[in-house]
Amino acid sequence: MNAPEWKNPVVRWIDFRLPIFSFVYHELGVYPAPRNLNYFWTFGSLAGIVLVIMLASGIVLAFNYTPHATMAFDSVERIMRDVNWGWLLRYIHMNGGSAFFIVVYIHMFRGLYYGSYKYPREILWFLGVIILLLMMATAFMGYVLPWGQMSFWGATVITNLFSAFPLVGESIVTWLWGGYSVDNPTLNRFFALHYLLAFVIVGAAAVHLWALHVQKSNNPMGIDTKGPQDTVPFHPYMTVKDLFSLSVFLTVFSMFVFFAPNFFGEPDNYIPANPLVTPPHIVPEWYFLPYYAILRSIPDKLIGVLAMFGSIFVLFLLPWLDTSRVRSGTFRPAYKKLFWVFVVDCIVLGYVGANPPEGYFLILGRLATIYYFFHFIILLPLLGWFERPLPLPTSISQPVLGGRTAATARHMEKA
Amino acid sequence: MANPAHSATSAAPGHDEGETRRDFLFLATAAFGAVGLGSAIWPFIDQMNPSADVLALATTEVDISPIAEGQSITVKWRGKPVFIRRRTQAEIEQAAKVQDSELPDRQADASRVKKPEWLIVVGVCTHLGCVPLGQKVTDPRGDYGGWFCPCHGSHYDTSGRIRKGPAPKNLDVPDYVFLSDTNVRIG
Numbered sequence: 001m002n003a004p005e006w007k008n009p010v011v012r013w014i015d016f017r018l019p020i021f022s023f024v025y026h027e028l029g030v031y032p033a034p035r036n037l038n039y040f041w042t043f044g045s046l047a048g049i050v051l052v053i054m055l056a057s058g059i060v061l062a063f064n065y066t067p068h069a070t071m072a073f074d075s076v077e078r079i080m081r082d083v084n085w086g087w088l089l090r091y092i093h094m095n096g097g098s099a100f101f102i103v104v105y106i107h108m109f110r111g112l113y114y115g116s117y118k119y120p121r122e123i124l125w126f127l128g129v130i131i132l133l134l135m136m137a138t139a140f141m142g143y144v145l146p147w148g149q150m151s152f153w154g155a156t157v158i159t160n161l162f163s164a165f166p167l168v169g170e171s172i173v174t175w176l177w178g179g180y181s182v183d184n185p186t187l188n189r190f191f192a193l194h195y196l197l198a199f200v201i202v203g204a205a206a207v208h209l210w211a212l213h214v215q216k217s218n219n220p221m222g223i224d225t226k227g228p229q230d231t232v233p234f235h236p237y238m239t240v241k242d243l244f245s246l247s248v249f250l251t252v253f254s255m256f257v258f259f260a261p262n263f264f265g266e267p268d269n270y271i272p273a274n275p276l277v278t279p280p281h282i283v284p285e286w287y288f289l290p291y292y293a294i295l296r297s298i299p300d301k302l303i304g305v306l307a308m309f310g311s312i313f314v315l316f317l318l319p320w321l322d323t324s325r326v327r328s329g330t331f332r333p334a335y336k337k338l339f340w341v342f343v344v345d346c347i348v349l350g351y352v353g354a355n356p357p358e359g360y361f362l363i364l365g366r367l368a369t370i371y372y373f374f375h376f377i378i379l380l381p382l383l384g385w386f387e388r389p390l391p392l393p394t395s396i397s398q399p400v401l402g403g404r405t406a407a408t409a410r411h412m413e414k415a
Numbered sequence: 416m417a418n419p420a421h422s423a424t425s426a427a428p429g430h431d432e433g434e435t436r437r438d439f440l441f442l443a444t445a446a447f448g449a450v451g452l453g454s455a456i457w458p459f460i461d462q463m464n465p466s467a468d469v470l471a472l473a474t475t476e477v478d479i480s481p482i483a484e485g486q487s488i489t490v491k492w493r494g495k496p497v498f499i500r501r502r503t504q505a506e507i508e509q510a511a512k513v514q515d516s517e518l519p520d521r522q523a524d525a526s527r528v529k530k531p532e533w534l535i536v537v538g539v540c541t542h543l544g545c546v547p548l549g550q551k552v553t554d555p556r557g558d559y560g561g562w563f564c565p566c567h568g569s570h571y572d573t574s575g576r577i578r579k580g581p582a583p584k585n586l587d588v589p590d591y592v593f594l595s596d597t598n599v600r601i602g
Contacts, residue, residue: 060462082467085458 027213032231033238034219036396040114041217041238042245043107048205049246050100055198057093058142065145067191069184072147073272091261097139098264099253101287104132113339115327116218122319124211129315131204134197136312139285141194147187148269149279155182155190157282161295164305181275222328223392230396281356289353290346294372296357297365307369314376321376323384331390335383342375474602476594479533487550489538492601496538496546497589498562499599502573507531509560510574517578520585524574527588535601536575537589540564542582547571562586 006012006021015021064083066075079086108128111117117125144155159176163169178185216225225231232238256263264286268279284292291308298304314321329336345368352365393399475492479499482488487500502510510524511531528534540547542564548554549562549571557563557570559578564571569580576585591601 056459060459063463064466078466078468082469084461084464084466086462086466088458089462 027234028239029233029235031213031234032216032225032228033234034217034225034396035230035232035237036219036221037217037238037241038220039241039245040106040110041219042242043103043110044212045242046245046249047100047103047107049249050096050103051201051205054093054096054100055202057089057096058195058198060089061093062195065191067145067188069147069187069273072145072187076146088257091257093142095253095256095261095264097142098285098287099249099256100135101139103249104135105287108132109343111218112342113329113336114218114220115222115322115324115329117319118322118325118327119319120215121211121218124208124215125319126316127204127208127211129312131201131208132315133312134201134204136288138194138197138201139287141190141197143285144182144187144190145194146269147273149271149273149277150266150269150282152182152273152275153278153282154284155186158284159186161305161308164302166302183275218327219396220328220330221393221396222326222331223396226395283354286350286354289351290349291353293349293353293365294369296353297362297369307373311372314373318376318380322380323382324380324387324389325384326389326392331392332383332387333390334387338375338379338383342372345371345375474600476598476600478597479599480597484532489550490601492537492589497601498534498536498538498550498575498586500534501532502534506560506573510572510576513572513574513576519577520583522574522576522585524576527574527576527585529591529593533599534573534575535589535591535599536586538562538586540566540569540582541577541584541586542567542569542580547586 004022004025006015011021061079064075064079064086066072076090079090081087083089111125111128140154140158144151159173159182162172162176165172174180176186177183178189219225266283268282271279283289291311294311295304295308298307324332324335326332329339348364348368349372352361352368355361357365473493475490475497477488477490477499479488479501482499482501484501485503485506487498489496489498491497507524513524515521515523525531527536538546538550543566545564545566547557547562547564547569549556555563555565557579559570559572561571561573561575561578563569564580564582567581569582570578571582571586572578574585575588577583589601591599593599
């Protein structure tokens, strides 16, 4: 597809030297989207918009924030009370963090269900996992900035994870802190890194989109598009779909920002950081709970830490662990059920992570942790061998437009 | 980009009737979105305006009893210097007798003070914002006995009015009230 003839002479002058208009036209205008994309495919653009909201609110918060151990807490309270609209900007940023993880987790589970990590989208998937890791680091460091009790003890506990490594562990932790405890140097570097990593995420997301636009979107059937009859132009079909999704998202998001702004937060974080007293029940933000549960379910410090990191790194191996050549869960009867078992397992891990590690919670946490890795390392490789997938349609348009029954029949024999 | 699906949709029956309704919906949605986006952006702009705690510091109270005749003090108000000068009789007369025609920015001395003895002006040169000299006895006070701005050579008289140099306006007179004979509140 060639660029259109731009009529406006200024546009033509610019486009000849820097084809930015042609770029937008190709990537957002006529970009061929599979015609069967469902609403789960709007969560990618939603994540991009949440990222923009986070950047905008984060930058203006930084205008009004003081990264110093003796002033950070008060400066956040000043934002809440004195800065014009400061309460709104902070609540947007606070709840935006949670919203970002909700959107990205749904986006990832979408990828898991429809096999979006499989050939030829492995690098696209890796970039997504890298973005998740960056988000986790950014969210963690951002949570430290208000310098409340949860900020301080969250920072202490998470940085202490690195002390699990033999020999170098202690030195690494001291290096991370810039001292012998979490203190002003830690806060300073976390603020700088929090600000920096936000833009690293922007870069990673740009490369993620690049990779996406090379191999194009997967779709609910998980079969390749075979021509223009299988696709629709991105604009207006997907732009409108994304905008509708955005309006629903913003409605729900506003409900939290305006009516339950502290729903996801911990009241203890409104107590200024005190290095001498740990709050009795410390939990991470909800989006870290499943990993936290994995960490706590293993009675060995080093192995616990490794298992926690491993629960993310196993996602890098996913394209090879899943041996089935059928992408979409729609045509995989067994995987479809196991996918939902896995979703429930993640929720159970989150539930366990929110509760103290004792009694039934400990047992439940251990079972859920075992199942988490069992799903990836044992079930998925075996499933590809034992599962008999349903016959795939010959094309995306075929079940809609009908007709080619002969072709379907031929395909069924092959399957 | 001649997409069959696309052209099929737009060539659907009822096209003529749908066109106006669709245009209306499109414009209404776009207008609604624009208003929403505009109002959402406002907090992001307004957060740079002075916050409530800054506005709360917008007045300064000064005890002026220790200032002897001919002395000046500098106080801070909204982060800026304010000159409070207890003028001598000679300085008052000198300021009062100046003809309007001699002034680039015409203002009578009487309109710049509440009590002739006390001249209260914002100590920021109206040229580019430097603080003029003249508060200390050792400072140069310019050709007119008031203040002299060393940055670009503006001369102010004993009423704080610009007389010579690049500054366009007289030194600002802030809002102030005498709470008592010895107390003044600026702002």
